[in-house]
Amino acid sequence: MNEVLHNTMNEQPEHQLDNASNSAAEHSLLQGEGARCYRCTPEEFLENVIAGLPTKLLVLDQDLRVVHCNPAYYVPRGLTREEVEGKLVDEVFPQSLLEEGGLREALQTTLRTGERVRWSGYRHPSRDHGERIVNIRIDPCKGYNGEPNVLLTIEDVTERHRQLYERTILQQITRAMLGQLELPRLLHAILTGVTAGGAVGLGFNRAIMMLADEEEGVLRAEMAVGPECAEEASQIWSQLGDQHHTLDEFLSAYDKLPPPEERPLRKLVERLVVPLSQTDVLPMSAIARGETIHVEDAANDPQVPAHLYELLGAEEFVVAPMVAKDKIIGVVIADNFVTRRPITASDIQMLTALANQAALSIDSARMYQKATRQAEELAQAYEELQKAHRERIRSEKLAAVGQVTTIVAHEIRNPLATIGGFARAIARDAEPNSRIKRNAQIIVEEVKRLESILSDLLDFTKPQPSQLVPTDPRVLIVDVINLLSSEIEAAGIETRLEFDSEPLIVPLDERLFPRVLINIVKNAIEAMPNGGTLTIGLHRTPQGIQISIADTGPGIPEDELDDIFDAFHTTKATGTGLGLALSKEIVSEHGAELSVSSTVGSGTTFYITFPQPADEADNPADAGEATHS
């Protein structure tokens, strides 16, 4: 029988209400429960059931006057049933709900058409509870005289929503943290999650992140988010205003942060340092105990050391430990130091969940940083390896040149020597000024040229051991310029010598080194067939003593610059392409470096840099002094 009643009430609530006061049928049905004794009438029973419903329930007539309401509705408002019943809906509900919210229209529609209305998750500000979230249902029902009435039920789902909401927030913050691999940004994201109010955060007033520094054995405050004082808080919070900021918007605020020394709570961050060994008191005790600790009366709590109390200046706060895979990461301290809103169990639960997640995120961010550093080191090593590889290819090419030369040289040398030798004999014995003499002479000259190319090849493949003698290169430079002066003049090139006045002594092989200068200067001359400026510099630079040879020719495209020291690379119609390769070898033998820079359109500069011995580099003035003494 109870089942019948139960079903009836569930399926047809309007019918029950309809007949609540005068249904004989129901009465008899309820009394039909055999021999049991009832202490109340069916009306009273139903009244009790309705009174016990947590859902607010109102019946309104055609004029939208309250016919009936249950205690769930009037008791929280401090009213009696009599005070509500008989009143117009306008006297009971705020205009905002009736008009802007559209409740009046919905009620009237249901009265007129019998259409049911279901609003779920409706938010409205209530007088004393702040914002509430409710599910509203409007169903048609019949009044005492069978006239159309409406049943309005209002279910407060604020708490359920809040829990759901908190879970969502936590998820959002967690997601935001997972994407953050840059440590300061991540810390800020976490603290923002702890402090952001309303729709996007846990809503604490302040949050402080302390991280463990294993090397120094301390737990140190790294960052804090929150206002310095109540005035600042109201300012910040009024700026934030409505709740429609997304978490992402809050997180992107990091980019607008002032530098650390100008951030709020700077003093707190600077001074909050505790030894990792101090595990008997907060904040380390939270890590030692592995649980979030809620302090409600800091002044009298033996867990709170005096300096922590002074620095925080809050009576109530929470310390949540951050531990990732048995690694101590740090703690998050949060409080409501401005609003003094009590910290609830739910707040603590959420902070704990967030701190756990934060610990993992910080740990992975640190690993990422480490990995990034290693990746950079790897990239550098790779770069060096590539450089070594290029060098190796270059020297392999040289070795190949050597082999080819060895094989070919003999084959060419002999016929050349024969041709040239006999041509010399003919030229010598021919009539002076005769055509035969002239022609033989031409053969002699051409053979000489070919033999000099062969010499280059042979010298290149087998450089003579160099004999380095401390020398001032300027003498050699001037010699080379004099040697090539006719070619320089023929091309209409202006020569500038820019030498430091102090003597610059470098180890030079006087036999080999001029070949390098000749080679590079010849290249420069060939680059300026229609004139230009040849500038030869000799300077002490931070890298060492440097000879620079600059032309104002067309320059070398960047993609060719790498190859110009390679054997057999040449852009010239004549030449072996060995000159610069040979020069680089010789310069290397001097313990120096030959490099080049070029700008297409403005010219090319070759540099021969002799690295400075350490003792000389320390005291470069000495050499200069010597010229005066």
Place this chain on the structure above:
Amino acid sequence: MATVLVVDDDRHLQMLYEQELQRAGYDVLLASNGAAALETVANQNVDVVVLDIAMPGMDGVEVLTKLLDMNRQLPVILNTAYASFQDDFMTWAAEAYVVKSSDLTELLKAIEKALRKRGTPAPNPRNDQDKE
């Protein structure tokens, strides 16, 4: 009259050297390989040997070793296209090292110097003699 033995497998080069050395006043003997060179030195009076190291058959360095075994005092001038042989310590035993060139001045100087060192009289250049 000093006698110079030219050891070279290149027939035309032999002809050039023969002509130019005779012109410079030397008697000239020719050998095209190591074995022939050794035979000549064994049977005839040779004052200076001009030896090409890189020849088919016997290796030039080997020929040099054998020549010096026969006569430690015999000056051997190495004449070759390969500068690299200068690094072979065996060639240090040679009197001089001249890289082959169409210009024989250096070779002639080396021969003259070797002879002077051993007290052999300097040759009389025969400007009028030309085999061609």
